[in-house]
Amino acid sequence: MALFADRAEAGRDLAAHLEQWRGSHAVVAGIARGGVVVAASVAAELALSLTAVAVRKLGVPGHEEVALGAIAEGVRVIDGRTVRHAAVDDAELAQIEERERAVLSHRQGLIPDAAPLLHGRTVLLIDDGIATGSTARAAVAGVRAAAAGIVLAIPVAPADWRPDPGSVDEYVCAHPMERLWAVGAYYDDFTQTSDEEVVRLLRGDGR
Known part of the structure; x- marks a missing residue:
């Protein structure tokens, strides 16, 4: 239990x-x-x-439950150690953030x-x-x-x-x-x- x-x-x-x-x-x-x-x-x-x-959490590709960082309106928090450990480069991180910003915007519209x-x-x-x-x-x-x-x-x-x-x-x-x-x-x-x-x-x- x-x-x-x-x-x-x-x-x-x-x-x-x-x-x-x-x-x-x-x-x-x-x-x-x-x-x-x-x-x-x-x-x-x-x-x-x-x-x-x-x-919105910025998840590691393929292991989205592990956070590279997170975003809120006007806020960006990055866990540099996890980014390095996951070998995520700047371009890939930017793509993840762009995708999650779209989800964040949608969610903000609901609440x-x-x-x-x-x-x-x-x-x-x-x-x-x-x-x-x-x-x-x-x-x-x-x-x-x-x-x-x-x-x-x-x-x-x-x-x-x-x-x-x-x-x-x-x-x-x-x-x-x-x-x-x-x-x-x-x-x-x-x-x-x-x-x-x-x-x-x-x-x-x-x-």
């Missing part, structure tokens, strides 16, 4: 580590797509507003602009887990300009992983793991989240 039945359960578990924000002026922002399911549970448990941030809701508020930024951290770093950079403060909150992550110094005000990991190979290994159900489910959750249906 895995640590969590599914992302919704992971959110309920994570909410217990964020009790200080219950009923506050903070807003919960899920990293689309999977992080939105976790975030919806956190928002429901803590009686907070919910929004989403669109981020409301989060910036007005985030403005001047503490943001509880949530994903379903961290492997390399590229996606989380891109999301943090993407909301930094609008947010008054950022709490990066994650159900499961490597025990030795930390956000970049000064990038967030607080980092919360409910279950730090000494050896984390794949986030999905900690979920019984890690089915890919659809765009339709993200839209439904942001509308408040099924929370």
